[in-house]
Amino acid sequence: MDYLWAFLVGGAICVVGQLLIDIFKLTPAHVTTSFVVLGALLDAFGIYDNLIKFAGAGATVPITSFGHNLLHGAMASAEEHGFIGIAMGIFELTSAGISSAILFGFLVALIFKPKG
Amino acid sequence: MSNKEQQQEYAQKIKPLQPKPPYVINCLKAYLVGGLICVIGEALMKFYMTYFNFNEETAGNPTAATLILIAALLTGIGVYDKIGQFGGAGSAVPVTGFANAVTSAALEHKSEGIVLGIATNLFKLAGAVIVFGAVSAYIFGMIRYAFKTLM
Numbered sequence: 207m208d209y210l211w212a213f214l215v216g217g218a219i220c221v222v223g224q225l226l227i228d229i230f231k232l233t234p235a236h237v238t239t240s241f242v243v244l245g246a247l248l249d250a251f252g253i254y255d256n257l258i259k260f261a262g263a264g265a266t267v268p269i270t271s272f273g274h275n276l277l278h279g280a281m282a283s284a285e286e287h288g289f290i291g292i293a294m295g296i297f298e299l300t301s302a303g304i305s306s307a308i309l310f311g312f313l314v315a316l317i318f319k320p321k322g
Numbered sequence: 323m324s325n326k327e328q329q330q331e332y333a334q335k336i337k338p339l340q341p342k343p344p345y346v347i348n349c350l351k352a353y354l355v356g357g358l359i360c361v362i363g364e365a366l367m368k369f370y371m372t373y374f375n376f377n378e379e380t381a382g383n384p385t386a387a388t389l390i391l392i393a394a395l396l397t398g399i400g401v402y403d404k405i406g407q408f409g410g411a412g413s414a415v416p417v418t419g420f421a422n423a424v425t426s427a428a429l430e431h432k433s434e435g436i437v438l439g440i441a442t443n444l445f446k447l448a449g450a451v452i453v454f455g456a457v458s459a460y461i462f463g464m465i466r467y468a469f470k471t472l473m
Contacts, residue, residue: 208368209361216360216416217353223411224352228343234414235423235450241415242455250462258382263363266382267389267416268356269451275382276459277466284467292463296456302383303390303417304452307424308444310394315428315440318398 208262215257215264238269245273275299348410355409359416363389386417393418397425423447 223237232240248254254274258265265271276296283295297304366385370376376384396402402422406413413419424444431443445452 209364212360212364213357216363217357217412220352220356220409220412220415221349223356223415224349225345227411228345228348234411234419235447237411238414238419238423239450239454242451243458246455246458246462250466262378263367263382263385264357264360266367266385267360267363267418269415269417269420271382272417272420272451273455273459276455277462280459280463281466284463289464289467292460292467296459296463299383300455303386303420306387306390307394307421307448310391311421311424311428311444312440314394314398314425315432315444316436318429320429320432 211261212264212267215261216267217264219264219268219270241268241270242273242276245270246277247273249274249277272300272303275303351408352410352412355405355412356416357412359389359412359418363416389416389418390421393421394425397422398429402426420448420451423451 219241223234223241226232226237226240227234245254248257248270254265254270258271258274276299279295279298279300280292281295283291283298285291287294363385366388367378367381370381370384371378374384393402396405402413402418403426406419406422413422424447427443427446427448428440431439431446433439434443
């Protein structure tokens, strides 16, 4: 059942992105950046957490969860340190994603040859 | 007639000649690819929750890292581009699309050297996501925290 909801919700988020590309002629880069901002906005109102509880990976795998995690880390740190905490905690939860993207991206670029 | 008006007129003229994208088929493909990537993510989350000490909230981190590793390797061997051509937004919106943007930008500039080519261009495409994410999270965080302290 978890897998079904992950498929349905994750796929639906991608369809929204596809519609933005096809109908509003946005580039994929514009779609992903707007989705990150959207994820942060939804988390600002506490909506995204409910979506994660409901859909699991269907909500954590799309890039919207990146914005959600940024704000989440910032708010958790703001609880402790006040306004300065926002800057301190902003990358706390997304650290795994960003550092692994840097590491694996770098290593793959070293090892493989460009195609095409 | 000014240059801008001419441009607009031209855009109007060629509009009926441009092929319309097959909306429904594109959406179905995006749904299928995006949904499947999320199902793989769900399986990874379950795996990390069962065999390692992660709970529902923290399991997203190793899952994202694993998906990024898979997507970086698939980009390196040239498979992710084919998935991208088929799936459109279905492959760009999940976190794997972020990894693909990082890796493909680095690979593309490999010939310029390790420092000036790979390392400099690593975030050429994906940097926008981090910039907009951090700026928006900062602003929303400020607003939300200000509300919280004032109320």
